[in-house]
Amino acid sequence: MDFRLNEEQQMLQDTVARLVRGEYSFEKRLEFSETEAGFSVDFWKQLGELGLTAVPFSEELGGFDGGGVEVQSVMTELGRGLCLEPYLQSVIFAGGLINQAGNDTQKDTWLAGIASGELQAAVALQEPQSFYDLKDVETRAEKNDSGYVLNGRKAVVIGGHCADLILVSARTSEAADGISLFVLTPDTAGLERRVYPTIDGSKGCDITLTDVQVSAEALVGQQDGAAEVIEYQAGRAIAALCAEAVGAMEAANELTLDYLKQRKQFGVPIGRFQVLQHRMVDMMSELEQARSMSILAASVADEEQSDERRRILAAAKNVIGRSGQFISEQGIQSHGGIGMTWEYNFAHYAKRLIMINHQLGDDDFHLEHYASLLQAS
């Protein structure tokens, strides 16, 4: 039993940490958020140049076959810095989908670019009615002589506003699992995007598909075969998101603890008041719970699919959702008014943590999922 990172993993995490510290001050982040991309194109480039966008990919693609722990190392540090770059969407999720299900041509065409960061990909799997259920797909893909015609609407595609390619799920048969995956470029005729900022400082879009004709080569994996692939890769993305959340929670708790030590009222630092001490202890315990689940999730992220993997990932996301909300709310309360201001970074951690609960299923969603997989003994 050894919970330590090995030397390579530690180096990886240190590299990302150094990069984030150097390039991602709070002030700069606010500026990145305001740009058209909604993140730093330069920082994204640097992640690519340093091989960090290639971490989970094979050596031929410039990566080092990184698994859950390597991804966790990267994501935790990106979370600490509240980084806005689409690492989760492009590298982990979209890259993972193509890697798992794509044919050789698709891999050749897209994966090297995703691994180097030169291509940015997004995943369009949710729909207005789907809530968090990625199998609730009403977008349809009808087969015709030239390939497929897609009609429907995809919801809250983070990073989709400036992505070079978008992976879209669509129903190809009435069976519950009758879902297929297509890779589209945003200039495809009939694809329209409604772009918006997100409340946690990022950007995304909803995508409407009207009689979008794609070639048969746009199909990723088997027709009607995408449900399992999506579920598996969403699991990897959940593990990555948990790691990001842990990084953000660490930073949030450090800010709160500093404040308790520095802020004086009634002639003493407010950290002398027992009610605030106990609250801070609870926040720390929540972080430890989250950290443990992030480690557990990372350890199964790249394992073969099983109910045990499903349970662990659901449990991890449930814990992260709850602990993230606790740390956000209690952190704001411990700060008082200052914790609610735009000028102070705590609020931005709080917003990100709450929104992580709205990505890939909230704590209730995963509680239900976990309950449905409960073992009798």
Place this chain on the structure above:
Amino acid sequence: MNLNYTEEELAFRDEVRAFLDKKLPADIAAKVKGFRRLSKEDHQRWQKILSEQGWYATHWPVEHGGVEWSPVQKHIWDEESSRYGVPRSIPFGVNMVAPVIIRFGNEEQKQTYLPRILSGEDWWCQGYSEPGAGSDLASLKTRAVREGDHYIVNGQKTWTTLGQHANMIFCLVRTNTEVKAQEGISFLLIDMDTPGITVRPIITLEGEHEVNEVFFEDVKVPVENLVGEEDKGWTYAKYLLTYERTGLAGIGLSKAALSHLKELASRRLKNGRPLLEDPTFSQRIAEVEIDLTAAGISNLRIIASVEGGGVPGAESSMLKVKGTEIRQAINDLARRAIGPYALPFVEEELELDYDGEFLSDENAAPLSAQYFNNRKLSIFGGSNEIQKNIVSKMILGL
């Protein structure tokens, strides 16, 4: 024991409803119900309507233009106005500085300021908190030094709600540094146009400009703007805070927010069915509705206990804690109800005249922002920790 309204109270409720049916502008009500932004003009337009009805200054004695509603009548008004989507009254003039002027001000101050509050000519803001004086309000440092006919004021106030609209500010200032903190504070009325005053916006986490910092640099304030006696301001400040705390439980607002939530949950889908029928989500709603029912009765018990006169005691602190927790829980559920759509912040949909297509739901756009904004409920008006201190000291004797 009888939990029903009397005939007279029911008649009063009908009167309130008839008034609101007839006079509440539909555009304003729509904004309030949909959690849209209200402009200064919206507030002023509604205040004028209330003033004309004679229902603006409900706490004031009749001789100054008030109506002297009983606690139950005030409660009925709060309930009905929340239900109808009446804008929250901006309390700083009518419900905060006015009771202080009425109780402790001199005749000239009453003649000058009270009519201007009623007419809407003055918009007041509150100069209490400072960067170093929040929960520990008595440690405030803004100095007022007497020089001839004036005080010279230097210092900084913060969290000044809607100070950007205000032309008057009431301030707690330090006039004596030789005595115990509470004994060297005075209560000054200050014209915001006086040279040396700077208002700087504080943008809150969801991007809204609601609160401000107010800086005072050698601001000359005529001595006749002192309320009551010099160095006795803490007494007046505390008197004002008892007014601030009543109503902070926001039971009526929670009821309105809950009904909004249920409407939303009946439209949003999960597993192809309305969220309102989802076992997990409906239980969450049920739980908060039950809590609200209990808090509503607690609120009525407090109201009934002061029906004969007086102001509520430390019980209202307990209710403030419970009431704000409930409202925050409702906001939390509303945010959860829109699932992935909690992320997009589509600002144009916050405007009432938005005529484009709504991204997801016509009421979705403000929900995340509102959840974050209402984290303030457990911080302002005396943080919930301070309220618990009050309860433990005043009720439990700990």
